[in-house]
Amino acid sequence: MTPAGSDAVVALVTHAREVPAVERVRFAARLRDLPPSRSLVLETCHRVEAYIVPTPEDAPVGGWLPKGGRLLSGEAAVHHAIAVAAGRDSVVIGEDQILHQLREAVDRARGRDGLHPVLERLFSFGLRAGRRARSWRDGPVLSLADVALSVIGRRGAPIEGREVLVVGAGKMGRLSARAAAAAGASVSIANRSPERAVEIAAAAGARFEAFDPGPAIDRFAAVVVALGGPWIVDEATAHALANGSTIVVDLSVPAAVPASLAERLGPRLVSADDLALAELDPGIATDRSLARLHGLIEDTTAEFLAWLGLRDGRAAAAALTARVERERSDELDLLWRRLPDLDSDARDAIERMSEHLARRLLREPLARLGRDADGRHERAARELFGL
Secondary structure (H helix, E strand, O other), X not given: OOOOOOOOOEEEEEEOOXXXXXXXXXHHHHHHHOOHHHEEEEEOOOEEEEXXXXXXXXXXXXXXXXXXXXXXXXXXXXXXXXXHHHOOOOXXXXXXXXXXXXXXXXXXXXXXXXXXXXXXXXXXXXXXXXXXXXXXXXXXXXXXXXXXXXXHHHOOOOOOOOEEEEEOOOHHHHHHHHHHHHOOOEEEEEOOOHHHHHHHHHHXXXXXXXXXXXXXXXXXXXXXXXXXXXXXXXXXXHHXXXXXXXXXXXXXXXXXXXXXXXXXXXXXXXXXXXXXXXXXXXXXXXXXXXXXXXXXXXXXXXXXXXXXXXXXXXXHHHHHHHHHHHHHHHHHHHHHHHOOOXXXXXXXXXXXXXXXXXXXXXXXHHHHHHHHHHHHHHHHHHHHHOO
């Protein structure tokens, strides 16, 4: 069903399920070399992906992928992009964060060099599907922070009635604080900027804690770290964590917990990549809702491919018309040089005759291109609406 055109989409996909964080970070740095007008990069805590409209002159990019990465093209790339937007490929099925992150990536691409028309249309379809999928949700809005708390409970540290420390006052830190409070924990918040921590703590009904709590950190059943940089702690804090029972969840990518402390924590450290592998499926993941979500993804994929097929037909018709006009103009220029004494009336008559002949010769191939495009559109519509 994939249209055969020059604007086929290619996707380079890495996810925490197959590619470790350190390799994803290296891959993200490599993607900065992509042509900005023909690419979109999506980078989250669990995925780094690039969507590209390649040209024949582009060097192959499949070799950029780390081990475990995937190269998708055509319909497979389109289907994956729409599944990501709809939340089907997330750790938390239907979670909101990926939709916000995708919208931000699209806005950045638009503001940078403009987004290629094919990618513009693809992600317009994708974002629309994402909004529709979220409108079906009946239960509470879940996030990766909820998965983190579930894993903490499964590791033997139920947090109801106990103290939880959230390190970081960004978006994921705020989500973690709210989720912990909703689960019945007594929440404290620490941040590099104390003013920001105090502000978030007041809004969340939590307490303020020093960024490096020292030995007192062992009173917390769990510590959730959500930082955009390293969590630097002194030896007293590290010693208390290493020798206590506190479970530490590091939601940061790259990891914020220093490697030396991570080694001392052992199985009491849960990384962002560990959460991607957790055997949990919260969200809108009932059998009925998954089937509905699958149908939305299939329908949206078919709709985009129908649009792309029509676009390819129009592009082919324009290219054929331009080629004929160039050839006609070249032949007339050659004729004028051979017959320099032709008067203006004769030249006008020959010009009109050549235009008329070109239109007659183009009529059938242009009509055939239109029929082919209409046929692709009709077939896609029949599939879309089950006709």
